[in-house]
Amino acid sequence: MPATRKEFWTAKLGRNVVRDTENKKTLRRAGWRVLVIWECQTREGDVVARKLKRFLARSICELRAPSPLSRALVSPRFRP
Numbered sequence: 001m002p003a004t005r006k007e008f009w010t011a012k013l014g015r016n017v018v019r020d021t022e023n024k025k026t027l028r029r030a031g032w033r034v035l036v037i038w039e040c041q042t043r044e045g046d047v048v049a050r051k052l053k054r055f056l057a058r059s060i061c062e063l064r065a066p067s068p069l070s071r072a073l074v075s076p077r078f079r080p
Helices: 006-029 039-045 045-062 069-076
Strands: none
Touching: 039 045
16 A cells, blocks of 8 residues: 555555445356456466466366256257
């Protein structure tokens, strides 16, 4: 946090947390997976690479093994 104008930065960062939480919820409700990487984390490329690799691996697994609901939606007996 910057050393000057602490009240301003505390309020701003608090609003950012609320905004980001709401945005992540909205994206998840729409079916998206969300990965957050903070700017300060980018200084350690290996940490970001591991985090991104794990995230993408899970995403690929989910695509290969759809949920029971998604299987039901494409099942012939549920077609109109």
